[in-house]
Amino acid sequence: MKPIVEAKxxxxxxxxxxxxxxxxxxxxxxxxxxxxxxxxxxxxTFLRCLNRMHEExxxxxxxxxxxLGGSSIYDRKLDPVAVRRSIGMVFQKPNPFPGMSIxxxxxxxxxxxxxRDRMDQVAEExxxxxxxxxxxxxxxxxxxTSLSGGQQQRLCIARALAMKxxxxxxxxPTSALDPISTAKVEELMISLKKSVTLIVxxxxxxxxxxxxxxxxxxxxxxxxxxxxSSTLFTVPKDAKTEQYITGRFG
Amino acid sequence: MKAMTEVNSVGSARKSFDxxxxxxxxxxxxxxxxxxxLIIFFLYQLAAPAIHEYGWGFMFKSDxxxxxxxxGAYPFIHGTLITSLFALALSVPVSIGTxxxxxxxxxxxxxxxxxxxVELLAAIPSVVYGLWGLTVLAxxxxxxxxxxxxxxxxxxxxxxxxxxxxxxxxASIVLAIMITPTITSIAREVFRAVxxxxxxxxxxxxxxxxxxxxxxxxxxxxxxVFGAVVLGLGRALGETMAVTMLIGxxxxxANSLFSPAQTMASLIANEYPEATNPLxxxxxxxxxxxxxxxxxxxxxxxxxxxxxxxxxSGGGA
Ligand SMILES: Nc1ncnc2c1ncn2[C@@H]1O[C@H](COP(=O)(O)OP(=O)(O)O)[C@@H](O)[C@H]1O
Ligand SMILES: [Mg+2]
Numbered sequence: 001m002k003p004i005v006e007a008k009x010x011x012x013x014x015x016x017x018x019x020x021x022x023x024x025x026x027x028x029x030x031x032x033x034x035x036x037x038x039x040x041x042x043x044x045t046f047l048r049c050l051n052r053m054h055e056e057x058x059x060x061x062x063x064x065x066x067x068l069g070g071s072s073i074y075d076r077k078l079d080p081v082a083v084r085r086s087i088g089m090v091f092q093k094p095n096p097f098p099g100m101s102i103x104x105x106x107x108x109x110x111x112x113x114x115x116r117d118r119m120d121q122v123a124e125e126x127x128x129x130x131x132x133x134x135x136x137x138x139x140x141x142x143x144x145t146s147l148s149g150g151q152q153q154r155l156c157i158a159r160a161l162a163m164k165x166x167x168x169x170x171x172x173p174t175s176a177l178d179p180i181s182t183a184k185v186e187e188l189m190i191s192l193k194k195s196v197t198l199i200v201x202x203x204x205x206x207x208x209x210x211x212x213x214x215x216x217x218x219x220x221x222x223x224x225x226x227x228x229s230s231t232l233f234t235v236p237k238d239a240k241t242e243q244y245i246t247g248r249f250g
Numbered sequence: 251m252k253a254m255t256e257v258n259s260v261g262s263a264r265k266s267f268d269x270x271x272x273x274x275x276x277x278x279x280x281x282x283x284x285x286x287x288l289i290i291f292f293l294y295q296l297a298a299p300a301i302h303e304y305g306w307g308f309m310f311k312s313d314x315x316x317x318x319x320x321x322g323a324y325p326f327i328h329g330t331l332i333t334s335l336f337a338l339a340l341s342v343p344v345s346i347g348t349x350x351x352x353x354x355x356x357x358x359x360x361x362x363x364x365x366x367x368v369e370l371l372a373a374i375p376s377v378v379y380g381l382w383g384l385t386v387l388a389x390x391x392x393x394x395x396x397x398x399x400x401x402x403x404x405x406x407x408x409x410x411x412x413x414x415x416x417x418x419x420x421a422s423i424v425l426a427i428m429i430t431p432t433i434t435s436i437a438r439e440v441f442r443a444v445x446x447x448x449x450x451x452x453x454x455x456x457x458x459x460x461x462x463x464x465x466x467x468x469x470x471x472x473x474x475v476f477g478a479v480v481l482g483l484g485r486a487l488g489e490t491m492a493v494t495m496l497i498g499x500x501x502x503x504a505n506s507l508f509s510p511a512q513t514m515a516s517l518i519a520n521e522y523p524e525a526t527n528p529l530x531x532x533x534x535x536x537x538x539x540x541x542x543x544x545x546x547x548x549x550x551x552x553x554x555x556x557x558x559x560x561x562x563s564g565g566g567a
Contacts, residue, residue: 053453053454058357084454084455088455091450095445095448097452098448108455156451163455
């Protein structure tokens with residue numbers, strides 16, 4: 001399969017702290033890649049380099065290359081804003097816009113780009129894509145923040161899907177959710193990868209094993225091992241990976 | 251055994267201090283409250299002759315003539331409101347812009363320096379503002395600003411009139427400078443209270459910086475900013491020294507932005523030292539009560555709004 005996202009010798013810094021060290025990783029199109037590793041190993045930082053969110057932090061910088069469909073997202077002529085429009089992101093804590101209705105939350109990105117026609121239809125598709133439509137179709141005018149935590153997270157997924165991004169990044173999207181909502185979001189991830197490439201940070205190895213095609217194991221800013229999940233979780237090549245997945249540290 | 255009793259004795263000595271301490275605090279709190287009530291009572295007593303003479307109608311009467319013992323508060327209520335509101339109109343855009351700049355655009359170092367300078371504005375004594383206004387601002391208003399505005403905006407009622415320099419316009423400009431630190435620092439707190447996750451939400455859907463500021467910060471901050479503005483209004487209403495120096499001290503309803511006028515506070519500062527007749531003193535005290543009432547309502551309203559924004563989960567307290 002051809003890669004849709006490809007990081008090449010990627011380094012990320014917070015001022016002088018070297019948080020992601022020379023990571024190269026290729027993500028096949030319409031697959032789900034899980035990023036695992038102990039807390040603080042640089043998973044979020046790496047993920048945030050993939051849609052140029054990292055550089056929003058004062059004094060943070062990125063070196064190396066990230067290709068989206070073969071062309072660099074760090075091209076000097078490219079506006080990071082344009083990059084973020086084509087690579088969606090979902091955060092650890094659901095963050096719908098307060099004071100906006102469910103509908104407004106879904107279409108807010110479209111309004112920014114000025115593509116206001118067929119908004120009802122796009123919103124419906126996005127909510128269906130996020131497996132939320134049935135639950136909210138009769139209360140689209142209610143505030144987004146009135147939903148439960150799990151529904152809010154799916155609303156945030158719908159908000160990202162409405163932009164029709166080829167790639168969706170998720171940073172521990174279920175770690176703030178209860179087990180039932182977690183199961184729903186996991187199910188959603190599996191169905192989404194038919195149409196979108198997903199890169200998902202997870203703190204939960206079982207989750208990675210359940211939903212991902214490939215898994216990348218990070219440790220102290222380095223990519224230790226990257227392989228088919230079925231291989232990585234059963235016959236890891238690196239001793240450190242084995243220690244981690246058998247629960248001996250992290 | 252010995253150690254035990256020692257521990258116990260220390261414990262009981264410390265415990266017996268508790269009620270004294272608590273009573274002390276209660277006493278101080280009651281003292282402050284009594285002071286407030288005493289001041290109101292004192293004002294009321296002083297105002298009684300005027301209250302009995304005029305009743306509520308006092309607030310709507312326009313004549314003020316101490317020599318003939320005719321008193322009406324309307325010109326001063328009008329003067330207070332017009333200078334304060336015009337000051338707000340000047341200060342609010344600047345304050346909110348500054349607060350947004352400090353929270354959303356400036357680097358931490360720049361924000362610290364500018365934030366400090368803005369707060370310093372609040373440390374300048376009122377009388378110094380008054381001096382600056384009289385010696386620097388008012389002459390320029392008279393010679394340059396007012397003629398220009400009159401020439402170009404005279405079709406708007408309120409922009410014509412004799413150029414005196416001192417008057418509503420000059421007083422409002424100085425007031426605007428004086429309330430800017432208040433509004434800026436509270437608006438800054440309101441903007442800072444917006445969770446980081448909200449900003450990231452906007453950036454992640456491809457908002458530009460200004461779109462992010464609108465979507466994540468401004469849109470959710472209306473009520474807090476409103477509170478900040480009302481608090482600034484509260485400051486402007488009661489400000490005395492600088493306004494007294496700059497308002498022109500004319501006991502008539504201002505018919506133009508450039509007219510000399512009088513606010514409630516400046517009237518009291520001007521006339522109380524020379525007032526001897528009980529009805530005159532009463533009328534001044536009555537105006538003091540009215541000013542106190544307006545300030546009380548405005549400050550109370552602002553505090554409620556700002557508190558609700560600062561701790562939204564505070565049970566609506
Ligand atoms: N804003 C920041 N400023 C400085 N250091 C940071 C910042 N965010 C994260 N770090 C550091 O970078 C490292 C990687 O963090 P992160 O990518 O969030 O880890 P993970 O998501 O794997 O838990 C950690 O050591 C963390 O302390
Ligand atoms: Mg993380």
